[in-house]
Amino acid sequence: MAFQFKAPAPAAKYKTPVAYFSMEFALDQALKSYSGGLGFLAGSHMRSAYELKQNLIGIGILWTYGYYDQVRDADQTMKPAFIEKNYSFLQDTGIVFPIIIHDAEVHVKALYLAPETFGTAPMFFLTTDIEENDFISRTISHHLYDPDTAARVAQSMLLGIGGGKLLDVLGRQTDIYHLNEGHGLPLAFYLYEKHGRNLEEVQKRLVFTTHTPELAGNEEHPMALLQKMSFFCGVPEQEVRQAARVEGDSLNYTLTALRFAKKANGVSKVHGRVANEMWGHYEGICPIISITNAQNGTYWRDPQLAAAAKGKDDTALLARKKELKKELFKTVADQTGTLLDPEVLTIVWARRFAAYKRADLILRDFEKFERLVTNDERPVQVIWAGKPYPKDFGAIDIFNNIIKTTKDLKRCAVLVGYELGLSAELKKGSDLWLNTPRYPREASGTSGMTAAMNACVSVSIADGWIPEFAKDGENCFIIEHADEKLPENEKDTIEANTLYNVLEKAVALYYDKPEQFTKIRKAAMKDVEPTFESGRMAKEYYEQLYK
Template identity: 35%
Template sequence: MFPFRTVSVTPKLPEAIGRLRELAYDFWFSWNMAGIEFFRSINQDLWREVQHNPVKFLMHVQEKDLVMASQDEDYLILYKRVIDLYDRYLTQETWFSRKYPDHCKDVIAYFSAEFGLHESHPIYSGGLGLLAGDHCKSASDLGLPFIGVGLLYKQGYFHQRINSEGRQEAEYPHLNFYELPITPVNNPDGSRLEVTVDLQGRTVFIQVWKVKVGRIAVYLLDTDTPKNSIPDRNLTGQLYGGDRAYRLSQEIVLGVGGVRALRAMSINPGAWHINEGHAAFLIVERIRELTRYMVSFDTAREVVRSSTVFTTHTPVPAGHDLFDEELIASYFGNMVAEMGIDFRALKDLAWDGERQKFNMTLLALRHSFMSNGVSRLHGKVAREMFRPCYSRLHPEEIPVTSVTNGVHVETWLAAELKELFSRYLGKRWFEQIAQPEMWAGVDDIPDQELWRVRRLLKEKMILFARTSLKQQRRRNREPLQHIIEVDDYLDPDILTIGFARRFATYKRACLLFSNLARLEQLVNNSERPVRLVFAGKAHPADSAGQDLIKKIYDFSMRPELRGKVLLLENYDIHMARHLVQGVDIWLNTPRRPMEASGTSGIKAAVNGLINVSTLDGWWPEAYNGSNGFAVGSESAYEDDEIQDRDDCYSLYSVLEEKVVPMYYRKTEGFSPEWVRLMKETIKSVAPVFNTGRMVAEYTERFYIPAIKRGKNFTDNNNYLAGHASNFKKLILDYWDQVSFVSVESSGRPKMNAGETIELNAVLSLGLIYTRSVAVEMVYGEVVEGGLKNITVLPMTLESEIAENIYRYTGRLTMPQGAFGYTVRVRPDSRDFPYQELPLITWAPVF
């Protein structure tokens, strides 16, 4: 290929509407009704053709259309309103500036392998990316000094085609970056900003692009530059593609290259958030930076840990990125030499002894000040999953907490519902999304009004589904009759169930098909029929997931189910928006506890859809008995087949005995019970499960403490970091000298309420000072395998009874019930939480 320069040619904008281009390059337009109408009203057909991409729209719109808009009085009124809204949004005081005025310059860097901001920018595969996109939008709304860092994929995630045999086919589009709402980052002299990383001795050049998302920016890294070889240019080609070396290279570009890109732009974050383990190599790069300034390797680790936050999204060990030792050694040899360490020191940062691999999740977990799962249940599952790493801690103390996911309500809420809420909740309702009191106003919406809007959205969904199916059948050259019959598929008066998400086996897309006889009765009931709409992609390397798609397609073609069970192709943000706004029931059937959070059900709920879901992910926190339906139980199963059997039975019981009868108990054209259910769903879900609440929680619990701790650890030439490092080394060297000499208790097997147990413990501490340990009493409810709901109380140092032998005493009064108690000793330092050095010694039997 010969070299060439790129130029984007667009029509000249009339002066009266000259800021159209400015808004085209800011994703703020995507969550504002007026912002979308801003472009669509100029040429609706073109807006649809360019898939709602405002930059591409301006490249292809005819100049006469722009001139006409600039002379249209109604359009000019809309234009002024949008510009006023936009300017006010960018300049008004924010939640963050009010609450944390001293931290407005402390940048928070959020690293993620994917960002799902809008359908016009397809660099996402599913829930992780959509969450990252919503996280960024709420960070903008709240005014955080926030930036995102990710990769700019030339082919994005694949377009899905389902062929005439029901098989998924993957097509990779070639994205023209100059047609996307992104801009290149340049040096002050106008040249392209570039950074480099070393990959097995090769220098790989990385370009940087900027995405504007309201008040914040996302920086995307791109290796597709002529300075690189073809294989290296393709490193940012596909999301989650290639072999292990390709994946490792991508993650080095993201983590190492991302840090270097920020430094090149003079951005020095105060807190670093790793969104899943893909970006964890930023830890290694930040350690390398510090060692260049003569900071010791161990002290550098403490500095990095002090300001790092990690979110894990997977509930199973198999979901973690693992790399062979030899592969890591071949890619990090030069960096190891630069840091002045041996390879073992680097390997030990993330070595998974159980699986004998370098584990990216462990790299992040071991070097983060705070770590979290994405729902309460997932936090519990994650603590159990990481238990081997913290074998001496009680499971409840493993340092993985939880911040339950949410959605960006303004992005996912239907425009028709926004208008309805403006009438009944107040015109500024969107500024109070996290306030339950505001949402109580949903009860003031007349039932007929809410039902009318829901029916309108259902009609739009039906039109969309029919159009999609007809396009698919035309492309597959199906008979004309098969295309025509689609116009009879779906009906706004018939209960419609939606199931749309990634086709992974644990999500059990085929659970309903486990009992075909009952399914056929459900969809073919003459008085109370049901329709089902499925959509979703399976990763091209996931043959089991692709088999699920094939099975559902085959079922949908059976005479008894044809036209009643539909499978739509190419699930993306645009399709998701139609489905979560338009069906009646949102079905979610993951095998508990395999779903970390799941957010599609939240998107559905804020639009008034009813969730029918297993008690997994976010749903156990949201379900209150009056806002949807629970499938199965919270019981633990050891046999997947038995769990599937029980959940299938429960699902049909819920549908047949509760959901279907309630929906069809209609008076005056709708079911009052159903409308009450919709209102309760909106009221209970919207104020809690939104990313405004989520990002505020991250800010208060994670970002601000990380910023403060990071500053403390780096002040005075990294004094506290060095002190913590030395303390940990001392404790590690001498902890084997710590032991219990004796433990005495006044407790009896049976005691009366209010009685006190006197505890007396004698310990040998060896060369460790008493000020460096905490001796504690621990009690909790007795369960199989130990204690739960533990309470920890300190014991008091009474005396030194011999050299390095100390007596500690304590008094314990426990509540009524069956409790167990014990004593332990652990390291204690004001500089870090004890879980960072989990060398707890528990008392032997006493």
């Protein structure tokens, strides 16, 4: 029987049919379709869309090898491994259709993830890894964020053009097309061609979320390469230049999306301001508002912790927190052979691994760090985890250097395999959540939200979402950032020293005034919801971006 898509009946206020395009979605530990924060955010959005009965479907790519599997080399250092994934829970729709890449037909197959499987909006995943294609075409959907430039361009075309065409093949009316980051930009040209090359018709339908507050992170490629690869869906280069107001030899994905969309958003108030500073002086861009990222409480919060936090007696909360620490420490022992103590203050640094996030800031003055983790009167344990991009050799070096630097310290551990399951364990089993990006380069940084839901207190630079949440010393601990005009090396030194001072205060509270520390935990749990729960975010997208 031919596949027929029938979406669940939407709630009256969410009837507008929306399609949400993202290169990655973190929906469940079993589905390896994400690398880090962008996917975690998209996954929470899909869960809240389901809970609110929104008329929204998600469109992504089925990555044959996922992002990568993070494993250890013989000397315990990190190395990437690529293992083929197979998923019994994805339904083969039988839908196969061609798109044009590099003037040749590439066949695309659509697989369906039903809402009830993981409690998400209906999802479609596209793949080119099918028998109808030659080997090169099959590899387009092999690796999330393929390092080869032509492959990356082809992946954008698969998401944008393939996703746009799938909606037409399904016969699904779509009023709003939402690009989550610029990867799916070819969708804009697909719609431009579909609507008679009328830019205003595209602008009525397209909205855009930007996540990247640094110019270098916003994808850009030579016009000649994009034209050669059929990126523009048959629209002549001169017309592309005119519609997208291209000056020079390259096309910037973010700037072009801002010119083809009716409205865009940054992902925190700080980022909304930064995005307007970055792009606001360009002609023809749409308004950029801010809709702060959020995470799904149903998925992330520990129900027993949440229930205990509502009681007046803190005994149940602390007992449950201790249980969760023990669970995390089993994973630590299994991976590293290090035994940690659930009575000891535990700090975690864990997120997508990139140099600007400064996982090693706490190690900058190693003598101070060593004193912190070897003090037997007020002991401190530190755990790191995170996945660098597999070709980001600078970030991989930092990761491996942390392993080598801390290997003889009995209260330190570095974990591999930072995915949804481990991420949840780390947030539930830690006391302090360390966030040390270079300001203002963290657009949102949502990991601290899910930590706070689980009685873990942020120790953070005031970047991304943190300024909207923070009451220093009441629901978190703020690391003041140094003067932005200073050289990076000086800033790192100043902020590392500030970090040690902040940690000294937090450690003293944990051991000398445990009731006060528990009060801060509970304030973090209370203040993070509902403002930073993704139900609020999903509502705001309908109210502020889709209408």
